[in-house]
Amino acid sequence: MEESLILFAIASPLIMIVGLSFKFYQISKMPFNIRWEIYPLPLENGKRRHYGGSYLEEVDWVNKPHKKSFIKEFTEPLKEILYLHRVKEFNTYGLWLWSMALHWGIWLLFTWVILLFITLIFDNFSISKFSFIPYLSYFLGSFGSLALIIKRISNKELKLYTSGIDYLNLVFLLSIFVTGILMILSGDFIEETLSYINGVVHLNLSLSELSTFTVIHFLLFEVFLVYIPFSRFFHGPVKFFTFHKILWDDEYQKKDSPEEKRISQQLNYRVLWAGPHILPNQTWLENAKNTNLHEK
Incomplete structure (x- = not known):
């Protein structure tokens, strides 16, 4: 039993990393998204960022380097990740407060696990002064996930947009946070969590030294790590593409560039669906050139 738990504890973060990498690779090879080109863009420099201008306003812009604000390029996504601005x-539907609680419960849980590993690496690092983090994590996570479940069930309109997997994901997260609370209530949780991490790292895990809630809590967390790349929880990491390749991409296409070649290839894809404005079984380029839709 101990050997299986150790193996899964080591494999779970590796599966998550490989899974995320594979997903990012898959997305990078997908056809280009249609760019939004909605200004202002946060990565623009100076005054243009405030009134919605762009580098295209400059005289002879094509021969000038396109300077970007790399600080805003990274701080803007952080505002969304940490504050759920949008x-x-x-x-x-009034989901912001509950979503904030749930997301901060997750961020603090990851922070706590990282601190546990730091404690094992550095002997002079005292984790006891950070013991408030799991309390805050488990409370916020339980409160947020339970409130979102109730909110989605009680709101008739929101209920229509909520699938079974949405409820399952929220119940899964709730179980992680609730078992964390039970782990805290069952004894010296700091000592037990350190014992669990130390046992995994040194391949010497002893279940007799751990409460049942500690084992279940870590096992659920490890299942969560494996689940992230293959579930809707992947929406967090994939926001990189949403921001940088859809919302903010206003780079002009250079002749014979890799982007231009990909676009040319995609324009020759055939449209396999029908609509009032579409010529079925024709290429995207042929559809784009068609100006007599009413005569098709």
């Missing part, structure tokens, strides 16, 4: 601003 959920607060655009979601009409």
Whole structure:
């Protein structure tokens, strides 16, 4: 039993890393998205970022280097990741507070696990002064996931947009946080968590030294790591492409560039669906050139 737990504990983060890498590779090979080109762009420099301008306003812009604000390029996604800015601003169902609680529960849980490993590496590092982190993580995560479940069930309109897998994911997260709370209540959770991590790292895990809730909690967390790349939890990492390749991409296409070749290839894809504005079984280029849709 101990050997199986050790093997899975070591394999789970590796599976997550490989899975995320494979998913990123798959997405990078997908056809180009249609760019939004909605200004202002946060990565623009100077005043243009505030009034919605772009480098295309400059005289002879094609011969000038396109300078970007790399600070805003990274701080803007962080605002979304840590504050859920767009959920607060655009979601009409009042999910922001509960989503914030859930996401911060997850971030703090990962922070706590990282601190546990740091404690094992550095002998003079005292983790006890950070013991408030798991309390906060488990409380926020339980509160957020349970509130989102209730919110989605009780709101008739929101219920229509909620699939079974959405409920399953929320219940799964709730089980991770609840078992964390039970682990805290069952004894000296700091000592037990350190004992678990140390046992995995040194391949010498002893279940007799751990409470049942500690084992279940870590096992669920490891299942979560494996599940991330192959589930809707992947929406977090994939936001890189959403921001940089759809929302913010306003680079012009250079002749004979790899991008131009990919676009030319994609324009020759055949449209296999029908619509009032579409010529079925024709290429995208032929559809784009068609100006007599009413006569098709």
